[in-house]
Amino acid sequence: EDQVTQSPEALRLQEGESSSLNCSYTVSGLRGLFWYRQDPGKGPEFLFTLYSAGEEKEKERLKATLTKKESFLHITAPKPEDSATYLCAVRPPGANSKLTFGKGITLSVRP
Amino acid sequence: DVKVTQSSRYLVKRTGEKVFLECVQDMDHENMFWYRQDPGLGLRLIYFSYDVKMKEKGDIPEGYSVSREKKERFSLILESASTNQTSMYLCASSTSGSPSGKNIQYFGAGTRLSVL
Numbered sequence: 337e338d339q340v341t342q343s344p345e346a347l348r349l350q351e352g353e354s355s356s357l358n359c360s361y362t363v364s365g366l367r368g369l370f371w372y373r374q375d376p377g378k379g380p381e382f383l384f385t386l387y388s389a390g391e392e393k394e395k396e397r398l399k400a401t402l403t404k405k406e407s408f409l410h411i412t413a414p415k416p417e418d419s420a421t422y423l424c425a426v427r428p429p430g431a432n433s434k435l436t437f438g439k440g441i442t443l444s445v446r447p
Numbered sequence: 448d449v450k451v452t453q454s455s456r457y458l459v460k461r462t463g464e465k466v467f468l469e470c471v472q473d474m475d476h477e478n479m480f481w482y483r484q485d486p487g488l489g490l491r492l493i494y495f496s497y498d499v500k501m502k503e504k505g506d507i508p509e510g511y512s513v514s515r516e517k518k519e520r521f522s523l524i525l526e527s528a529s530t531n532q533t534s535m536y537l538c539a540s541s542t543s544g545s546p547s548g549k550n551i552q553y554f555g556a557g558t559r560l561s562v563l
Binding site for chain 2: 368370372380381385423425427433434435437440
């Protein structure tokens, strides 16, 4: 069974304190790994898609990387507005557009 | 911009009521999805649809049904609401794309349903 594990469950950072969020997966033949951001009471907002090991994507203070077993979302010099839950999802082969989601990582950035 | 609209942000229903959650997308997407999200459990797929009048069960379809009469609209139906269906319900849509296509799922704002 395809599994997606995100760690840690929650992370508290001081403003400016860089860190990384981890997403480990056990999918063979990955056809895409997706990162979403979700603010409280709202729907997930798409951030990045990664397709092959070694690929990297960046957006402002966020950088996503992918290996054959895991993905990292690196947050550089975070600000309080980066506080949110970050979701990771994978698309296995033959799944059309279905995604398997991890449980998310809740990030809090203190000013 | 892709827009996925869910008809209600908050709903309060009684046990045993029939409940309809509506979702509309404006990007001519082939695929539509219904998830529920619960603390500690993450997003779980209830039903999805690849085309009009087509539906497939997700991971937790029990107690739910769906309807897709038009391409842009996907409805989730709780036949007889129960307290364990209190949850956040999220609708999403995506293109079909190629096997290596982007197929990004875009989400609505969610409906928080309370069943009393």
